[in-house]
Amino acid sequence: MSEFAPLFIGIPGTADTLSVETAGAKATQLWRMSRLGLNVPPAFVLPTGLCAAINRNETDALEALEQGLRDGIAPLEAATGRRFGDARAPLLVSVRSGAAQSMPGMLETILDVGLNAVSVRGLIASTGNPRLAWDSYRRFIQIYGEVVEGVPAAAFDAALAGMISSEGVDGESSLDSEALERLTHEFQAIVIRAAGHPIPDDPMAQLSAAARAVYRSWDGARAREYRRLNGLDNLAGTAVTVQVMVFGNAGGKSGSGVAFSRNPATGANELYVDFLFDAQGEDVVAGRRMPGDAALLAARLPGPAQALAAGVKRLEREFHDIQDVEFTVEEGRLFFLQTRSAKRTPRAALRVLVDLVDEGLLDRATALARASAVDVAAAGTLRFATRPAAIARAISASPGVASGRIAFDSASAKARASGGDPVILVRHDTSTEDVGGFAVAAGILTAVGGRTAHAAVVARQLGRVCLVGCHELTIDETGRRGEIAGLAIEDGDWLSLDGESGEIALGRQEIVTDLPQVELAAIDSWRQP
Known part of the structure; x- marks a missing residue:
C-alpha cells in the first residue's frame, strides 16, 4: 500500500489505525470516536506527508493526491448507497484540514462538495427539501469561490444582503427555496466575473481543487502567524479529511x-x-x-x-x-x-485539573505535569479596583477584566500596542484573520458572535478578555468611530471590559488580581510525600 493511500474512518470492513503524525489530530479523533460507537459520518483522510510536496507542486505528489481521492470516494459511495454527482441520490462531502496539533480556524474547510446543476436536482429528489438543496448549493459556491478561486467574501455578502433586502426578510434563514435558487445563480455569476471561469461541474475536479486548497492553507498568513505565536513551527503540515456531509440546514429539527x-x-x-x-x-x-x-x-x-x-x-x-x-x-x-x-483560560486549566483529580479521571502525577505548563500569574481573577458605571452588556466568552485604548482593526491594535498602551480590539465580528490583533490586545469586544466561534476560542487560548454579541455596539469602520448604547466612541478612546459580568464601561480603570488560592493549595498538596 502506498504511503499516501487513503485511511478510512467509520466504514465497516476497514481496520486502519490512524496516528496523529500521519492523519492529523482531527481525523485521528474522528477514528477514535467511531471506535467508541459514537455516530460519526464515514470519511477518509489523506496524510500530512503530502502537504509540503503538494504546495511545491511536485508531480508525484499531485498524482498521489488524485489517486488517493479516487480510491477514497468509492468506499464512501458504498457505505452510503449514494454516488458522487448522481442525479437521483447524490453523495456530497466536506473537505477538512487537520494538523497534528489543533489550529482552530486557521486552516480551510470546504463544505457541500459535489453539487452541480444535476446533483442539486438529485438532492431535491432524494430529500424532498428544495430549500436544503439550494441553500447548500449557494454555500458551496461561496466557500469554493473564496477558498479555491480567491473571490473576495464581500462580493457574496453584498449579494446576500441584497437578496435579504429585496425579499423583505430578517435574515438568510428566512429566504425561501426560490430566493436561494436565484441567489445561487448570482453567486455563480460572481465567481465567473472574479475568476474568469465557472466552478467545474465535474465532482472529482471540485474535490481535487478543494483538497489542494486545504493543503495550501497551511502556508496562509494567518496559519503561519498562529504557528509562530504558539511555537508550532515544527509541524509537518495538514492532513485532508474527506467526510460524508450531514446537513444541519435541513430544517427546524436540524x-x-x-x-x-x-x-x-x-x-x-x-x-x-x-x-x-x-x-x-x-x-x-x-x-x-x-x-x-x-x-x-x-x-x-x-x-x-x-x-x-x-x-x-x-x-x-x-x-x-x-x-x-x-x-x-x-x-x-x-x-x-x-x-x-479544549482551549481554556489559565484559570479554567487549574480548576479542571483539580476537579479531574478529585473525580478520579486523572492521577496526580499527570495533573502536576500539566499544571507545570499553566501560567499561574495569568490564572488569577482580574477585577476592577472599583466597579465602573456600565453603559452596556455583552456575552462573556473569556473572563477577566481589561482596560485599554480602542482599536478598530488589527493593524491599529498592533500600532498602539507597540507604543506601550493596552488595547481593546473593537469589531463588528471577529474572524481568525484577526489573530495578530488578538495577540497584542488586552481585550476584545464584538457586536455579534458566540462563545464558541473560532475567534473566541483563540482569545481564550491567548488569555484575552473577550465579550461578544453586544447588540448596542455599532461601528463605522471607515470613519474609525462607533457608538455603544448611543454614546460615541473613537479610535484611541479608553474602554473597559468586565469578562465576569459582561459589562462595558467608558474610561480607564485600575485592575487588581486575586489568585486562585483553593486550586493552588490543592495542587501544592499533590507534591507532598
Missing part, C-alpha cells in the same frame, strides 16, 4: 453546534453549548450569528441534547481532559464531527 464538556472560561463542571438551528457548522464557528445555548437545545430537541451530553462526557472520560466537540443534528439525528482537548 442544526449545528459546538459543545465543551466543561466551561472553558471558568472550568466549572457544566455543559457549555452554542447551537444554531437550521445551520451548517461554519455558521457557528464563524461567529456571525447569535447561537442558542444548552437549555434551548434541550427544550427543542431533547433527544439529541441528551445524546450530546452523554457523548461529550464519554469523550472526556476517554481522553481524560476537557473536550471541545463539534456536532450536527440532521432531522433529529445527532452526528459527532470533531473532538479535541
Whole structure:
C-alpha cells in the first residue's frame, strides 16, 4: 500500500489505525470516536506527508493526491448507497484540514462538495427539501469561490444582503427555496466575473481543487502567524479529511453546534453549548450569528441534547481532559464531527485539573505535569479596583477584566500596542484573520458572535478578555468611530471590559488580581510525600 493511500474512518470492513503524525489530530479523533460507537459520518483522510510536496507542486505528489481521492470516494459511495454527482441520490462531502496539533480556524474547510446543476436536482429528489438543496448549493459556491478561486467574501455578502433586502426578510434563514435558487445563480455569476471561469461541474475536479486548497492553507498568513505565536513551527503540515456531509440546514429539527464538556472560561463542571438551528457548522464557528445555548437545545430537541451530553462526557472520560466537540443534528439525528482537548483560560486549566483529580479521571502525577505548563500569574481573577458605571452588556466568552485604548482593526491594535498602551480590539465580528490583533490586545469586544466561534476560542487560548454579541455596539469602520448604547466612541478612546459580568464601561480603570488560592493549595498538596 502506498504511503499516501487513503485511511478510512467509520466504514465497516476497514481496520486502519490512524496516528496523529500521519492523519492529523482531527481525523485521528474522528477514528477514535467511531471506535467508541459514537455516530460519526464515514470519511477518509489523506496524510500530512503530502502537504509540503503538494504546495511545491511536485508531480508525484499531485498524482498521489488524485489517486488517493479516487480510491477514497468509492468506499464512501458504498457505505452510503449514494454516488458522487448522481442525479437521483447524490453523495456530497466536506473537505477538512487537520494538523497534528489543533489550529482552530486557521486552516480551510470546504463544505457541500459535489453539487452541480444535476446533483442539486438529485438532492431535491432524494430529500424532498428544495430549500436544503439550494441553500447548500449557494454555500458551496461561496466557500469554493473564496477558498479555491480567491473571490473576495464581500462580493457574496453584498449579494446576500441584497437578496435579504429585496425579499423583505430578517435574515438568510428566512429566504425561501426560490430566493436561494436565484441567489445561487448570482453567486455563480460572481465567481465567473472574479475568476474568469465557472466552478467545474465535474465532482472529482471540485474535490481535487478543494483538497489542494486545504493543503495550501497551511502556508496562509494567518496559519503561519498562529504557528509562530504558539511555537508550532515544527509541524509537518495538514492532513485532508474527506467526510460524508450531514446537513444541519435541513430544517427546524436540524442544526449545528459546538459543545465543551466543561466551561472553558471558568472550568466549572457544566455543559457549555452554542447551537444554531437550521445551520451548517461554519455558521457557528464563524461567529456571525447569535447561537442558542444548552437549555434551548434541550427544550427543542431533547433527544439529541441528551445524546450530546452523554457523548461529550464519554469523550472526556476517554481522553481524560476537557473536550471541545463539534456536532450536527440532521432531522433529529445527532452526528459527532470533531473532538479535541479544549482551549481554556489559565484559570479554567487549574480548576479542571483539580476537579479531574478529585473525580478520579486523572492521577496526580499527570495533573502536576500539566499544571507545570499553566501560567499561574495569568490564572488569577482580574477585577476592577472599583466597579465602573456600565453603559452596556455583552456575552462573556473569556473572563477577566481589561482596560485599554480602542482599536478598530488589527493593524491599529498592533500600532498602539507597540507604543506601550493596552488595547481593546473593537469589531463588528471577529474572524481568525484577526489573530495578530488578538495577540497584542488586552481585550476584545464584538457586536455579534458566540462563545464558541473560532475567534473566541483563540482569545481564550491567548488569555484575552473577550465579550461578544453586544447588540448596542455599532461601528463605522471607515470613519474609525462607533457608538455603544448611543454614546460615541473613537479610535484611541479608553474602554473597559468586565469578562465576569459582561459589562462595558467608558474610561480607564485600575485592575487588581486575586489568585486562585483553593486550586493552588490543592495542587501544592499533590507534591507532598
